[in-house]
Amino acid sequence: MTPPLFRVRRLRKEFAGNAVLRDVDAEIRRGEILGLIGENGAGKSTFMKILSGIYEPTSGTLELEGRPIAFDSPSDARRAGVSIVPQEFNLAKDLSVEENVFLGAELLKLRRVLDRTGMRVRTAQLLAELGANVSPQDRIEGLSAAQKQLVEVCKALAFDASLLILDEPTTMLTRREIDRLFALMRSLKARGMALVYVSHKLAEVKAICDRVMVLKDGELVREAPIAEIEPPEMARCMVGRELREIFPPKRKAVGPVVLEVRGLSSPGAFTDVSFTVREGEILGFAGLVGAGRTQIAEALMGLRPSSGVVRVGGKEARARDAKQAVRQGFGYLSEDRQGSGILTGFGIAENMTLVSLRDYASLPFVIDRDKEVAKARTWRDRFGIKASNLAAPLESLSGGNQQKVFLAKTLDPGPRVVMVDEPTRGVDVAAKQEIYRFLAELAAKGAAVVLISSELEEIIGMCDRVVVMREGRIVGELEGNHVEEREIMYMATGLRTGANA
Amino acid sequence: MNAALSFLQRVDKERYAAFVALAILTVVSALLSPFFLQWQNLLNIIRQVSYTGIIALGMTFVIVSGGIDLSVGSMAAFVGCLAILVLNGSFEAGWPEGTAVAAAVACAMFAGLACGLANGLLVTKGKIAPFIVTLGTMALFRSLSLYMANAGEFRSASSLFGELGSSAPLGIPLPAFILVGLAAALAFIFGRTRYGRYTRAVGSNSRVALYSAIDVDTTRLAAYTVTGAMVGVSSVLISMRFNSVGSSTLGVNYELDAIAAVIIGGTSMSGGRGTVWGTVVGAITLGVINNMLNMVGISPYLQGTVKGLVIIGAVFIQRQRQ
Numbered sequence: 001m002t003p004p005l006f007r008v009r010r011l012r013k014e015f016a017g018n019a020v021l022r023d024v025d026a027e028i029r030r031g032e033i034l035g036l037i038g039e040n041g042a043g044k045s046t047f048m049k050i051l052s053g054i055y056e057p058t059s060g061t062l063e064l065e066g067r068p069i070a071f072d073s074p075s076d077a078r079r080a081g082v083s084i085v086p087q088e089f090n091l092a093k094d095l096s097v098e099e100n101v102f103l104g105a106e107l108l109k110l111r112r113v114l115d116r117t118g119m120r121v122r123t124a125q126l127l128a129e130l131g132a133n134v135s136p137q138d139r140i141e142g143l144s145a146a147q148k149q150l151v152e153v154c155k156a157l158a159f160d161a162s163l164l165i166l167d168e169p170t171t172m173l174t175r176r177e178i179d180r181l182f183a184l185m186r187s188l189k190a191r192g193m194a195l196v197y198v199s200h201k202l203a204e205v206k207a208i209c210d211r212v213m214v215l216k217d218g219e220l221v222r223e224a225p226i227a228e229i230e231p232p233e234m235a236r237c238m239v240g241r242e243l244r245e246i247f248p249p250k251r252k253a254v255g256p257v258v259l260e261v262r263g264l265s266s267p268g269a270f271t272d273v274s275f276t277v278r279e280g281e282i283l284g285f286a287g288l289v290g291a292g293r294t295q296i297a298e299a300l301m302g303l304r305p306s307s308g309v310v311r312v313g314g315k316e317a318r319a320r321d322a323k324q325a326v327r328q329g330f331g332y333l334s335e336d337r338q339g340s341g342i343l344t345g346f347g348i349a350e351n352m353t354l355v356s357l358r359d360y361a362s363l364p365f366v367i368d369r370d371k372e373v374a375k376a377r378t379w380r381d382r383f384g385i386k387a388s389n390l391a392a393p394l395e396s397l398s399g400g401n402q403q404k405v406f407l408a409k410t411l412d413p414g415p416r417v418v419m420v421d422e423p424t425r426g427v428d429v430a431a432k433q434e435i436y437r438f439l440a441e442l443a444a445k446g447a448a449v450v451l452i453s454s455e456l457e458e459i460i461g462m463c464d465r466v467v468v469m470r471e472g473r474i475v476g477e478l479e480g481n482h483v484e485e486r487e488i489m490y491m492a493t494g495l496r497t498g499a500n501a
Numbered sequence: 502m503n504a505a506l507s508f509l510q511r512v513d514k515e516r517y518a519a520f521v522a523l524a525i526l527t528v529v530s531a532l533l534s535p536f537f538l539q540w541q542n543l544l545n546i547i548r549q550v551s552y553t554g555i556i557a558l559g560m561t562f563v564i565v566s567g568g569i570d571l572s573v574g575s576m577a578a579f580v581g582c583l584a585i586l587v588l589n590g591s592f593e594a595g596w597p598e599g600t601a602v603a604a605a606v607a608c609a610m611f612a613g614l615a616c617g618l619a620n621g622l623l624v625t626k627g628k629i630a631p632f633i634v635t636l637g638t639m640a641l642f643r644s645l646s647l648y649m650a651n652a653g654e655f656r657s658a659s660s661l662f663g664e665l666g667s668s669a670p671l672g673i674p675l676p677a678f679i680l681v682g683l684a685a686a687l688a689f690i691f692g693r694t695r696y697g698r699y700t701r702a703v704g705s706n707s708r709v710a711l712y713s714a715i716d717v718d719t720t721r722l723a724a725y726t727v728t729g730a731m732v733g734v735s736s737v738l739i740s741m742r743f744n745s746v747g748s749s750t751l752g753v754n755y756e757l758d759a760i761a762a763v764i765i766g767g768t769s770m771s772g773g774r775g776t777v778w779g780t781v782v783g784a785i786t787l788g789v790i791n792n793m794l795n796m797v798g799i800s801p802y803l804q805g806t807v808k809g810l811v812i813i814g815a816v817f818i819q820r821q822r823q
């Protein structure tokens with residue numbers, strides 16, 4: 001029996017002692033499309049990055065056609081025949097298609113001079129094979145998402161890839177473009193190529209793949225030929241696990257409605273969104289990445305234009321800017337802590353009071369530092385932030401402690417509506433548990449909490465009511481006993497809509 | 502002991518570095534020339550650095566907020582021309598000399614403020630890179646001054662104006678008083694008020710500032726406006742000093758000296774970090790270097806070389822520390 005094209009044995013990857021991939025064994029065969037699925041953080045992207053030479057494994061081996069192999073770099077992997085079409089395209093937008101296809105590996109003549117004719121002919125040939133309606137001289141900037149994707153595929157094929165990895169390739173494509181991509185994938189398969197298809201869309205996985213691998217918490221939990229597994233079971237494998245005792249007890253909120261959103265839309269982000277949040281309630285927002293959940297929070301914070309009705313405590317509260325939103329009682333913990341959350345060069349106290357600085361001014365503009373430090377100290381003690389010096393810059397703190405500072409910053413103005421977006425991203429389990437407890441306490445004290453999370457476990461552990469979004473719309477709402485992983489997954493992936501909404 | 506330790510931790514190490522550099526430079530200069538430490542020489546240095554030093558105070562806000570202002574030198578000439586025109590005009594209209602001088606000072610302040618505001622609006626509302634905006638206004642202000650004075654100079658008709666410029670209350674030159682006074686005021690604003698905190702936040706990461714409900718545009722706009730006002734003050738003082746304004750000579754290379762003072766003072770070129778007093782130290786450091794080069798008889802044409810090397814060196818050291 002011939003060996004598989006690619007085989008990994010006991011592949012393991014750790015970051016700072018945290019295992020994100022735990023001893024995975026897998027093989028990838030010629031002429032096969034392998035589906036790779038799993039929740040966010042399950043280890044899919046780490047797995048792909050190891051295959052394509054971006055990461056080196058902590059332990060374990062890679063074998064190509066039965067021989068052990070190690071990649072030092074992505075270009076190393078590309079030479080060995082492994083190419084990746086990334087989710088975020090990696091194209092220089094000011095260069096032409098042909099320049100991009102051969103970028104970093106230009107064909108030369110006379111050893112120094114670019115063989116432009118050669119590259120153009122080869123690119124044209126590849127584009128024709130792919131059935132792409134693109135000319136080699138077109139600039140990337142003017143191309144559609146689907147066309148850019150074909151350029152990425154072209155890049156992979158220009159180097160005789162034997163293994164092609166496609167990371168969430170259909171998220172930006174229309175139905176017709178997806179059909180065309182699938183046809184292309186089948187023809188590549190027929191040529192004997194191996195393809196790895198990474199996706200959240202289980203129906204597509206079922207339609208295109210020959211075999212599927214499910215990763216969960218860095219482990220391979222299920223592997224099956226596609227005929228033996230249906231999307232509902234895939235969803236169950238992705239999320240099915242015991243809820244550990246890290247969540248505080250849930251409580252049903254019966255207080256008055258604090259936040260009311262009616263027919264809120266934001267062009268290009270979400271459409272006609274309506275929901276309410278009661279006093280003391282934690283409302284979950286579930287859905288896949290890109291479903292429009294973060295954009296709703298941004299719109300409510302006045303960070304993106306929107307139309308529709310927003311009321312807080314019965315009063316009109318649609319904000320034009322963040323300052324107004326804060327005044328109207330909104331608080332937002334964004335998903336990107338480093339990019340839009342905290343200032344790493346600022347001290348702990350300075351970060352905590354950044355939104356509420358107005359409250360620390362003795363004269364209209366002069367900051368009362370004693371008051372500021374005193375308040376920062378109470379937050380530190382309440383959240384158990386491990387730092388002796390409140391002036392220490394945030395970059396000296398661990399991710400979990402930074403996140404607690406961020407939470408303190410969000411809560412310091414005393415918002416009535418607290419929106420937390422991926423509140424436990426990049427923090428360890430102990431800090432997670434604490435953050436869950438703070439959120440529950442916050443709700444118990446009467447705040448209306450909106451929890452946006454891609455970790456279903458978190459949504460289910462924290463929320464009594466969950467809104468599910470897909471492609472910019474609310475597709476369903478679950479409550480009480482119906483808040484369940486499978487139901488959410490069905491709705492989020494488009495296998496079912498409505499439910500008991 | 503503990504208090505002292507925590508005080509040391511709180512002291513901004515970058516400001517500290519600028520002070521140390523100035524101290525070393527002072528010792529070296531004193532050893533090189535016996536005249537260096539003479540009272541008159543020291544006062545001279547302070548007066549010389551005051552004009553660009555005052556502008557550098559405003560430039561500190563601009564650079565900390567993540568911007569740059571290249572137009573300050575040309576703006577000084579433009580504002581100076583307007584001030585002299587107002588001075589002479591009101592003097593000839595028969596106003597008392599004191600009132601005419603006050604009118605000229607007010608005009609300079611107002612014109613500087615307006616020019617700074619224009620820069621700021623182009624940067625924030627026009628969403629044009631600060632480098633480009635102020636490069637454009639740099640050319641614009643200079644050209645307007647040259648046009649107004651037909652490339653020549655405006656002489657002040659008031660002797661009081663000139664006397665004020667060389668006045669030295671308590672034996673200390675007027676510009677030095679104003680430099681220190683403005684530095685104290687701006688250091689307070691920078692370190693103790695909401696606006697100062699917001700300026701650092703915006704320069705540190707404008708996206709975080711935006712998400713923290715800080716009015717990013719207003720904060721940046723204010724930095725350019727403050728700088729414009731400082732240019733107004735500086736321009737009046739230098740016009741008083743010569744009792745005239747040379748449309749082609751006033752303010753030449755001021756942007757270079759002001760930016761250099763800010764950077765030598767430890768302010769990060771990428772924004773977010775810096776101090777006002779550091780800038781004062783940076784300005785004095787530049788003055789001491791020039792003075793020392795004069796004393797040891799190095800050609801004045803080479804002073805620019807040394808200044809250039811010092812600026813590059815200061816940024817290089819910043820990089821190393823990061």
